[in-house]
Structures are given as C-alpha cells and as structure tokens.
Amino acid sequence: MQNQSEILKTLADVKQVGTTVRIVDVLGDDAVALRLMEMGLTEDEEVELLGFAPLGDPIEFSVRGYRLSLRSSEAARVHIETI
Numbered sequence: 001m002q003n004q005s006e007i008l009k010t011l012a013d014v015k016q017v018g019t020t021v022r023i024v025d026v027l028g029d030d031a032v033a034l035r036l037m038e039m040g041l042t043e044d045e046e047v048e049l050l051g052f053a054p055l056g057d058p059i060e061f062s063v064r065g066y067r068l069s070l071r072s073s074e075a076a077r078v079h080i081e082t083i
Contacts, residue, residue: 011047011061011075020048021080028077040064041078 014021023045026033040063041047048062058069 009079011049011070011078011080012059012072014049014080017049017051020046020083022046022083024079024081026078032074033077036070036074036078039068040066041068046083047078047080 011021023041023043025043026036026041045063050060050062050067052059053069057072059072059075060067060069061075062068
C-alpha cells in the first residue's frame with residue numbers, strides 16, 4: 001500500500017478539504033511559473049486546501065495568510081509533499 005506522500009504529487013492532486021501540504025517546487029520557467037511564485041507559492045511554503053468551485057475548478061487554497069484560487073492546470077505545476 002502506498003502512503004499519502006507517494007500519492008499526492010501536485011496541488012491539483014489534493015482532494016481532501018483541510019489538507020495541508022508543503023511546496024517542493026514550481027515547474028517551468030515561463031510567465032505562469034513566475035506568477036505562481038510571485039503569488040507566494042515558493043519552496044517550503046505550507047498550503048491548505050480550502051475548497052473547490054461548484055464545477056471543481058478553480059481550487060481555493062490558503063497560503064501566507066490569504067486565499068488564493070488557482071485553475072487545476074496551474075495547481076498541477078506546483079509539486080508538493082505532505083506534512
């Protein structure tokens with residue numbers, strides 16, 4: 001049986017509201033990756049899943065004391081580990 005850290009790989013994979021994870025890396029070196037890091041999604045930062053929009057996208061997170069909504073495609077670029 002796999003443990004949770006092997007199953008969860010990106011922010012888009014987090015499904016349980018209230019789950020807190022730690023950022024390992026933001027993939028890419030383009031404008032989207034830079035913008036994600038400017039919004040506070042940096043290495044070793046803790047992020048909590050707050051909820052989903054009614055159709056599942058965007059996803060709302062708590063990071064650095066504020067709420068951040070990301071599209072699933074953006075959340076998939078943020079690699080994580082469980083705490």
